[in-house]
Amino acid sequence: MEKRVRKHRLALMVMLGLAAIGLAGCGANAENAAKTSKVAFMKTAQNKQPQVWLQGSLSRDTVHKDDTFSVLVVQNGKETAYSKAQLTFKDIKGKSDAQVIKLAKTKQKSAFNKMVKDQKTYLKEALAAAQSSLKNQQSSVSDYKQEPIKNTDDDGSPANLKAAQAKIDQVKHNMALFNATKFTYAAPKAHKLSAYVNTDDNDKKVTAENINWQEDNPAFKTPDDTSAITNTNVSKLYQYKSENAMSYTFDENGLISESVSLLNEKYVGYYVTENGDTSSYDWFLITRTKNAKASAQFDTAKTPSIKKTSASLVSSDD
Numbered sequence: 001m002e003k004r005v006r007k008h009r010l011a012l013m014v015m016l017g018l019a020a021i022g023l024a025g026c027g028a029n030a031e032n033a034a035k036t037s038k039v040a041f042m043k044t045a046q047n048k049q050p051q052v053w054l055q056g057s058l059s060r061d062t063v064h065k066d067d068t069f070s071v072l073v074v075q076n077g078k079e080t081a082y083s084k085a086q087l088t089f090k091d092i093k094g095k096s097d098a099q100v101i102k103l104a105k106t107k108q109k110s111a112f113n114k115m116v117k118d119q120k121t122y123l124k125e126a127l128a129a130a131q132s133s134l135k136n137q138q139s140s141v142s143d144y145k146q147e148p149i150k151n152t153d154d155d156g157s158p159a160n161l162k163a164a165q166a167k168i169d170q171v172k173h174n175m176a177l178f179n180a181t182k183f184t185y186a187a188p189k190a191h192k193l194s195a196y197v198n199t200d201d202n203d204k205k206v207t208a209e210n211i212n213w214q215e216d217n218p219a220f221k222t223p224d225d226t227s228a229i230t231n232t233n234v235s236k237l238y239q240y241k242s243e244n245a246m247s248y249t250f251d252e253n254g255l256i257s258e259s260v261s262l263l264n265e266k267y268v269g270y271y272v273t274e275n276g277d278t279s280s281y282d283w284f285l286i287t288r289t290k291n292a293k294a295s296a297q298f299d300t301a302k303t304p305s306i307k308k309t310s311a312s313l314v315s316s317d318d
Contacts, residue, residue, distance in 0.1 A: 033287040034097075039268050041211060041285065042195050042299040042306055045074035052097045053269070053287045054087075062271075063284045065089050065262045071104035072213070072285075077305055078190040081215040081246070084111035089262045097288075105187065112185045112218055123178060127171045134164035188216040191243075196309045197301055206298035208251040208278075208313040211285075215244040248272035251314050254281055255296045259289055268294045278314045 033044040033051045044051045056069030067089070071082040085107035092100045137160050144156030152159040191214040198208040250272045259266040269286030301308045 034290050037291050037293045037295070038297045039287065039289065039294055040297045040299045040303070041074075041270070042193065042303045044287070045079065045193050046077055046304060047074075048076060050075045050097060050101060051287065052100050053285060054267075055283065055285050058271070058282055058284055063260055063262065063267065063286060067284070069284075071100065073101055073104075074193065075190075077193055079193050079213045080188050080190045081213060082108045082188060083215040083217055083244075084108050084115075086111070089265070093263050093265060108188065109185050112183075115218065116183050120178065123171065123175045127168065127175065130164070130167040130171050134161070134168060137161050137164045186216075186218070193305055195299060195303075195306045196313060197299065197306060198310075198313050199301070199308060203308075206300060208249065209298050210247060210249045210276075210313045211272075212245065212247050215246055217244050248274060248283060248285060249276045249278065249313050250281070251278045253278060255298070256286065257295045259292070259294050260286070266290070266292070266294070268296050270296055276313060276315045 032047060032049070033039055033053070036044075041053070044053075051074045053072040053074060054069040055072050056063075056067050058064075059067050068086045069088075071085055071087065073080045073082070082104035085104040087100075087103065087107060091103065095103065137156055140154075140156030141161070142156070144150065144154055147154065150157065154160070194212045196210045196212075197206045199205060200207055248270075250270045254271040254273075256268050256270060259268045261267075266289050267286040268289045269284065271281035272283045272285050273281050274283070299306055
C-alpha cells in the first residue's frame with residue numbers, strides 16, 4: 001500500500017513538472033515590452049496581454065518629443081492599427097497602456113467624424129467655386145458675341161457655359177448623395193502580423209528584418225470621381241474602408257540600442273524605412289519601457305509568423 005502511494009506521488013510530481021515545463025514553453029515566445037531588457041517586436045506581439053507600439057514619421061535624425069505618431073496594439077500575434085489617431089508624447093505621458101489604447105480609440109473615431117465634416121465643407125467649397133466659374137463665363141458672353149472669330153474654348157462661349165453649368169449640376173448631385181448617406185464609424189480590426197529576416201553567412205545571426213501589417217483606413221473619393229455614382233452605390237462612392245499594406249524594414253543601424261528619454265519616459269524600438277533603403281530612416285517604431293537596460297533586438301526565425309528569406313531585405317547605399 002505504501003509503495004503504491006509513493007508511486008502515485010511520484011507520478012503526480014512528474015505530471016506537475018511536465019505541466020510547469022509546458023507553461024514555460026507557452027511563454028517562451030512572448031515578452032512584455034515594458035519589462036524585458038531585450039525588446040523584439042514580433043516576440044512582444046505574441047503576448048496575451050496588449051502591447052502598445054508607436055509608429056510615426058521622424059522629424060529629425062532621432063525620435064523627438066514633438067513628433068506625432070499613431071498607435072499599434074499587438075496581441076496574440078495580431079495587430080490593430082489606430083492609424084488615424086495622431087497623438088503626441090505629451091498626450092500619453094503618465095498614462096497606462098490601457099489608457100493609451102482608450103485614447104487611441106477615441107482619437108480614431110474623432111478623426112473619422114472630422115473627415116466626414118471636412119468632406120462636407122469641401123463639397124460646399126466645390127459648389128461655390130463652380131458657381132463662381134459659371135458667373136465668370138456669363139459675364140463674358142457679350143464680349144464673346146462681339147468677337148469676329150469665335151472659338152469654342154473662349155470665355156463666354158456656349159460650350160464653356162454648358163460645361164460650367166454641368167459642373168454645378170455634378171457637385172449638387174454629389175452633395176445630395178452625400179447628405180442622404182449615413183456614415184457609420186467602424187473600428188479597426190485585428191490583422192495577423194508577419195515578418196521576414198535575413199541571416200548572416202552562417203545562418204545564425206539576423207542581419208535585417210521586415211515587418212508587415214495592415215491598416216484599416218476609411219477614406220473619401222473626390223467630388224470629381226463620378227464613375228461610381230448610382231443611387232444604390234452611394235456609400236461606396238463616399239466612404240470605403242481600405243486595408244493599406246504597411247511594410248517596414250530595418251538593419252542593425254535601425255536598432256535603438258539604448259532607451260531614449262522623452263518627457264521623462266523611456267522608449268525603445270527601431271528606426272525603419274518603407275523602401276528597404278537603410279542608408280537613411282524616415283520612421284520610428286517604438287514602445288515604452290520601464291527597464292533601464294532595455295535595448296531593441298532583432299526577432300529570430302523561431303518566433304511565430306517569421307520566415308527566413310534569401311532575398312535581400314535592404315538596399316543600403318552605404
